Amino acid sequence: MKIGVVIVWFNPSSEHLDNLKSHIKQCEYICVVDNSSNKYLLPLDSNIHYIHNSNVGGIAGAFNRGADWLIKNNVDYFYTFDQDSVVPDDFYEKMTQFTLNNNASISCPNFYDVNSKTYGKFVKMSKFYFSDTDDNKTHFCISSGMCIKSSVFTNLNKFDERFVIDHVDTEFLLKAVDSNVDVFYNKDVLLNHQIGERDLHNFLGVNLKPNHHNHIRKYYISRNGTYLSFKYFKKYKGYFVLNIMRIVHELVCVVLYEKNKKVKIYCILKGLKDAFKGKLGVYEE
Secondary structure (H helix, E strand, C coil): CEEEEEECCCCCCCHHHHHHHHHHCCCEEEEEEEEECCCCCCCCCCCCCEEECCCCCHHHHHHHHHHHHHHHHHCCCEEEEECCCCCCHHHHHHHHHHHHHHHCCCCEEEEEECCEEEEEECECCCCCCCEEEECEECCHHHHHHHHEEHHHHHHHHCCHHCCCCCCCCHHHHHHHCCCCCCCCEEEEEEEEEEECCCCCEEECCCEECCCCHHHHHHHHHHHHHHHEEEEEEECCCCHHHHHHHHHHHHHHHHHCCCHHHHHHHHHHHHHHHHHHHCCCCCCCC
C-alpha cells in the first residue's frame, strides 16, 4: 500500500521548512505545494516533489494540485497538511493503522492548538442540532492531518476551489457525510497545530477564542460557512445552528479582543451578504 502527503506552504519560515523533516522520515511520497508568490529556489530533499501554485484556488487548489500528483503516482491514501502542523514521530504509522483497522475512507487525529492551549472539539450533527462525538466518528475535522482514500477523494470531486481557504475542509466533509462516507477520529494521536493566533478568554463565564485572522479571512469564514449552512439546511439543520454560533462567536471576539474592528465586522457582514446571494470565489475589495 502506498501512502502520500501533500503539504501546503505560504511564505514558509525556517521553522516551517524544519517541519518537513518529520514527514521525510515517515512518508515516501511527499508533495509540497507552494502558494507563495515567489518560487522557492533552494534545493529540497530528493524525495520531495515541489509544485509552485502561486495561490491559485487558495488552499483548496493547492491540496488538489498535490492530490492529483499523488494519485498519478498510485498512492492509495494521502494526508493533507498545512505548514503550521508539527508531526509526531509515530504519526503516520499510528494513523495509517487506525485507518486500516476501521476500514476508513477519511480519518483525522486529535489536535492541540499551541496558542490557545486547547484541544480539538469533534461533533456530530443531529437533525436539528449537534453534539460532541461519543465514539470514534465525527462529522468535522481540520484539514491538517486528515487522511483520505484516493478513490473516495476522486468520487467526492476533490476540494471546491471556489471556497479558497476557510471551510474548505467543511465543504469536503459535508459532501462525504451526505454520501454516507464515515469520518473517523483517532483520539490517541495528537497533532500540535496553530489556528491563526488564537488565544483563550473568559467573558461572563463563557470561553471565547479569538483567532485574530485578518479581515479577508473573516470574510471567507462568514461567507463560506453560511453558504454551506443554506445549501445543507434541509438535511443538516444542526450545521445551520453550528454556523450561527460560529458567526456570533467571531463577531463577539472581534468586538472584545481583536484589532481592526471596523474592517473585520464589515467583512463578516459582507460575507453574510454574499452567502445570501450565492456568491463564491476570490474576495473582492
